[in-house]
Amino acid sequence: MTFAIPHGQRLPLAIAGLAFVFLGLFLVYPLVNVFGASFLDAEGTAFTFANYTKMLGRPFYRAAVVNTLEIGVAATLITTVLAVPFAFALARLPIPGKSAILAMASLPLILPSFVSAYALVLLLGRSGIVTQWLQAHGIGFGSIYGMGGIVAVYTLTLYPYVLLPTIAAFKAVDVSMEEAAQSLGSSPGRTVWTVTLPIVLPAILAGGLLVFIETLENFGVPFVLAEDMPIFAVEAFKLFIGETAPNPSSAGVLGVLLILTTTLVLLIQRRFLAHRRFATNARQAPPLLKVGAGVQALATVYCWAVVTLALVPFFSIVVLSFMEFRGPVLHPHFSLDNFAFLFDRALRPLANTLMFATAAALAVTLIGVPVGYVVTRYRSGVASLLDVLATLPFAVAGTVLAIGFIVSFNAGALVLTGGPLILVLAYTVRKVPFAVRSASAIVHQIDVSLEEASVSLGRSPLQTFLRIVVPLMLGGILSGMVLSWVTVASELSATIVLYSGPWSTLTVVMFQALESGGAGIATAAASFLIVVSLLPIALLYRLVRRYELS
Amino acid sequence: MSGIVIAGASRTFGTVRAVDRVDLTVEQGEFFTLLGPSGCGKTTLLRMIAGFTPLDAGEIRFGERRIDRLPAHVRDIGMVFQNYAVFPTLSVAGNVAYGLKARRVPAAEIGPRVEEALAMVQLAGYGGRQPHELSGGQLQRVAIARALVIRPHVLLFDEPLSNLDARLRVSMRSEIRALQKSLGITAIYVTHDQEEAMSVSDRIALMNHGRLEQVGVPEEIYRKPATRFAAEFMGTTNLVEARALGLAAPVWVSLRPEALRFAEEAPVGWPRLPGAVVALEMLGPITRLDVKLENGSVMKMVLLDAPGQIVREGQVVTLAYDPSRLTVVS
Ligand SMILES: Nc1ncnc2c1ncn2[C@@H]1O[C@H](COP(=O)(O)OP(=O)(O)OP(=O)(O)O)[C@@H](O)[C@H]1O
Ligand SMILES: [Mg+2]
Numbered sequence: 014m015t016f017a018i019p020h021g022q023r024l025p026l027a028i029a030g031l032a033f034v035f036l037g038l039f040l041v042y043p044l045v046n047v048f049g050a051s052f053l054d055a056e057g058t059a060f061t062f063a064n065y066t067k068m069l070g071r072p073f074y075r076a077a078v079v080n081t082l083e084i085g086v087a088a089t090l091i092t093t094v095l096a097v098p099f100a101f102a103l104a105r106l107p108i109p110g111k112s113a114i115l116a117m118a119s120l121p122l123i124l125p126s127f128v129s130a131y132a133l134v135l136l137l138g139r140s141g142i143v144t145q146w147l148q149a150h151g152i153g154f155g156s157i158y159g160m161g162g163i164v165a166v167y168t169l170t171l172y173p174y175v176l177l178p179t180i181a182a183f184k185a186v187d188v189s190m191e192e193a194a195q196s197l198g199s200s201p202g203r204t205v206w207t208v209t210l211p212i213v214l215p216a217i218l219a220g221g222l223l224v225f226i227e228t229l230e231n232f233g234v235p236f237v238l239a240e241d242m243p244i245f246a247v248e249a250f251k252l253f254i255g256e257t258a259p260n261p262s263s264a265g266v267l268g269v270l271l272i273l274t275t276t277l278v279l280l281i282q283r284r285f286l287a288h289r290r291f292a293t294n295a296r297q298a299p300p301l302l303k304v305g306a307g308v309q310a311l312a313t314v315y316c317w318a319v320v321t322l323a324l325v326p327f328f329s330i331v332v333l334s335f336m337e338f339r340g341p342v343l344h345p346h347f348s349l350d351n352f353a354f355l356f357d358r359a360l361r362p363l364a365n366t367l368m369f370a371t372a373a374a375l376a377v378t379l380i381g382v383p384v385g386y387v388v389t390r391y392r393s394g395v396a397s398l399l400d401v402l403a404t405l406p407f408a409v410a411g412t413v414l415a416i417g418f419i420v421s422f423n424a425g426a427l428v429l430t431g432g433p434l435i436l437v438l439a440y441t442v443r444k445v446p447f448a449v450r451s452a453s454a455i456v457h458q459i460d461v462s463l464e465e466a467s468v469s470l471g472r473s474p475l476q477t478f479l480r481i482v483v484p485l486m487l488g489g490i491l492s493g494m495v496l497s498w499v500t501v502a503s504e505l506s507a508t509i510v511l512y513s514g515p516w517s518t519l520t521v522v523m524f525q526a527l528e529s530g531g532a533g534i535a536t537a538a539a540s541f542l543i544v545v546s547l548l549p550i551a552l553l554y555r556l557v558r559r560y561e562l563s
Numbered sequence: 564m565s566g567i568v569i570a571g572a573s574r575t576f577g578t579v580r581a582v583d584r585v586d587l588t589v590e591q592g593e594f595f596t597l598l599g600p601s602g603c604g605k606t607t608l609l610r611m612i613a614g615f616t617p618l619d620a621g622e623i624r625f626g627e628r629r630i631d632r633l634p635a636h637v638r639d640i641g642m643v644f645q646n647y648a649v650f651p652t653l654s655v656a657g658n659v660a661y662g663l664k665a666r667r668v669p670a671a672e673i674g675p676r677v678e679e680a681l682a683m684v685q686l687a688g689y690g691g692r693q694p695h696e697l698s699g700g701q702l703q704r705v706a707i708a709r710a711l712v713i714r715p716h717v718l719l720f721d722e723p724l725s726n727l728d729a730r731l732r733v734s735m736r737s738e739i740r741a742l743q744k745s746l747g748i749t750a751i752y753v754t755h756d757q758e759e760a761m762s763v764s765d766r767i768a769l770m771n772h773g774r775l776e777q778v779g780v781p782e783e784i785y786r787k788p789a790t791r792f793a794a795e796f797m798g799t800t801n802l803v804e805a806r807a808l809g810l811a812a813p814v815w816v817s818l819r820p821e822a823l824r825f826a827e828e829a830p831v832g833w834p835r836l837p838g839a840v841v842a843l844e845m846l847g848p849i850t851r852l853d854v855k856l857e858n859g860s861v862m863k864m865v866l867l868d869a870p871g872q873i874v875r876e877g878q879v880v881t882l883a884y885d886p887s888r889l890t891v892v893s
Contacts, residue, residue: 020633484652
């Protein structure tokens, strides 16, 4: 027998095979090259640890490690402390306008975080609008540059990572456990502390670790706010692009250290938390707690304050984009000049952004949906390996992946540098984990016997997947695609390494404007990005609503 | 066409022998039931026939044709699932037409065949409905119509009635049997409910720990259980060592409660057993009694209700049993 693969395994193996080829070529191979570069000597021939000893021997790079970790830990802790009471209030207290709060609280996840950082500079930076106004009135305040500002921006843009799963966890708590505790004489406050909180702890920690990873990988926020404070992802970029001589081996060292750290955190998260979910079989969401008017008012103000504060930077950017800038200096008149300038100078990047986002969203969906299906439906070594490989991009900072792409595809059989495809491929790889996760979550909800019924009626597994599974996943596929589209449109860290010539994007325009002080066009680009992010989400929301109503 | 032959079929999950060297022949047109307690391997065996669980060893044939290596979608099977598995994205007619389209039946033929199948399950005129507009019982009818309409070689049912309420279960099971008989399609039916199995089946295979315990027509399995497990699983019984009934042989015997009577109502030839009533349970048409014999063993018996009948706990009675209903079990 030459073909001993059981029939039921052929479709998943075919999907896994294609995914392995794609991820092997555009994820593993570039990463191997980054590792390789970090272990090779100056001639690129002999194996050496010298790059590591050299880099870690320099106080500057040691400081980068310490700063990055410090910022990450601080942002994670503050985010958690901020988000958990918020989640509790939304899940269990009577708060007016809950659905509005929830919708607003998800927005920071889809809006570009470096825009938020940039808004902070425009408002509170050295020559910021608010700063100048305050100075005119003789009021001074601390600098937003450096650790404080970075942590603040991370907190305001990443808190939904903790908030959203924690709300879900609070809602999934079986009330009978709380009732049992209270019947045993525990006060309501003590019950929350001793019974409810431990049950939701895994969700909180899982969200917190996501925040931590995001801070390690982020490039845009420290680039805007760090000034001369060394930060990992930024230094890797500078070393690689370096005005003097591009240095793949030193950049590789930082890249490898970054990957190892994020992978470690991710492993901790998956190993210790994925299986540590406490089984609670809540039949319905627990009832709202009865609290005094004072507590209710306090909780309401708190929730509204957090969501609003997180959106203030984005809102201000939009307002500012309609004002007149002369160089970096703002004049408070209404003006469309910034947009005229943007459409005049940056029409090409604008079109590129839309085009790349569309191409990448389609590619991500085409890969993520079948892979999510396979990793959920099939228990085998191959499926687990695929799962790990499809999650890996999450642990790889955009900057590092991009460096790997350049090292891998600037010569040899497959040359991609200098063209648009390299950007689309990098985006696709970066977003695959999200698409796989969301597809997998939907497949979990689909009863396997539907597929078996279809097969027993004479449809092959592939036809069954296309005719039964895909239609059932359609809503989820669509929203996953829109999310990919939106997040790709505002991608900065890989883009900034990979773009070339005419293939720049809106984020690059903003980045360059930041460096050269062209605040006007930057605010217009940022506004445009914000609108471009919100529009499809709003459309999707209406579409899904209509779909559900019919 | 002819029946289904299963020879030496085995399947192990980790350390669990879910199906252990099963040999079975199901005749063409037969209504055959796999019966057994939870976890005994009924579903696994059914899924082996359907093609969803590969065999570790053994083979399955439809007549002369070996099918256990074929992919599930070419085996020509109609399967009805416990949770209906009606496609929520398709209308009722779309569901029923699904298998016909997969078989590339000409479009002109599909409409009439769908209508005919829906009429058979008493859902004529429901073709345009969406699945979420139907009740559980109606959904299960759609699932049955969908499996019937393709005229498969075999119909497989995995506990198709267990999600329905008790009354509907009773009426649906006789409908399923009537349909199967009128179409003449071989059916293999899985259930853990012995009463359901007895009421629908031509023959029953009783399974335990992945093995066949006994195969036979319902009456035979009920009246002549081969093993202690079979005797107990098929209904309440008295499993006693023969010595407790005053017999010499060192064997276990099964005696159903309805084979016992009070001595005064029993034929003279029946052996007598003196004892005392230790528990009784009046259920309406029948009364269940536990009678403790002098040697300490407790016998269960049932009495049909009768006017003026009075039995009390503690009452001293003499029982008699029908020796022809005594079954030696291994
Ligand atoms: N996919 C599987 N992986 C591991 N073990 C399995 C799998 N399927 C079945 N088993 C085991 O095989 C044994 C037989 O299972 P099966 O589902 O065939 O039982 P069943 O007779 O249908 O029971 P029930 O009446 O509860 O449906 C059980 O011990 C079960 O745990
Ligand atoms: Mg079963």
